[in-house]
Amino acid sequence: MAASFDPASRLRDLGYELPPVPQPAGSYVPATRSGVLIFTAGQLPFRDGDLAFSGKVGYGVSVDDAQEAARLCALNALAAAAAEAGGLDEIARVIKVTGYVASAPGFEGQPQVLNGASDLIGGVFGDAGLHARSAVGVAELPLGAPVEVEIVVEARS
Secondary structure (H helix, E strand, O other): OOOOOOHHHHHHHOOOOOOOOOOOOOOOOOEEEEOOEEEEOOEOOEEOOEEOOOOEEOEEEOHHHHHHHHHHHHHHHHHHHHHHHOOHHHEEEEEEEEEEEEEOOOOOOHHHHHHHHHHHHHHHHHHHHOOEEEEEEEOOOHHHOOEEEEEEEEEOO
16 A cells, blocks of 8 residues: 555545544444454444435335445444544554345345445555455344444554
């Protein structure tokens, strides 16, 4: 990774800004740190404090909309991780992405939905954004969200 690598600039080049860290919807913190590892709580597709998408993927929510929801979730997760790390540039790499997709019966495209989050992370971090991933279909998610994403990142120090 070159010394001039700037994830915040790459994020802006992709047409996004790091949002404020979403407030927890329960008794937990947005992210927690153990050594150089930062674990985020599951993040929903909030935009400007409002849930941007709701419903089940495959019934009422298209794959394209679900991919955008996954991108919003990833942005919120990156915001939480960056706040814990001391800034987006203090994230050395993304290790793991776990995504949950509220799926209509018979919907099997969870990996395609989670590509929205993975592609954004890869676009921001390049090779340092290559990560392991799980894409899980579930019956329901909090507040009726179609997607929830959590990440594990490695901080620089």
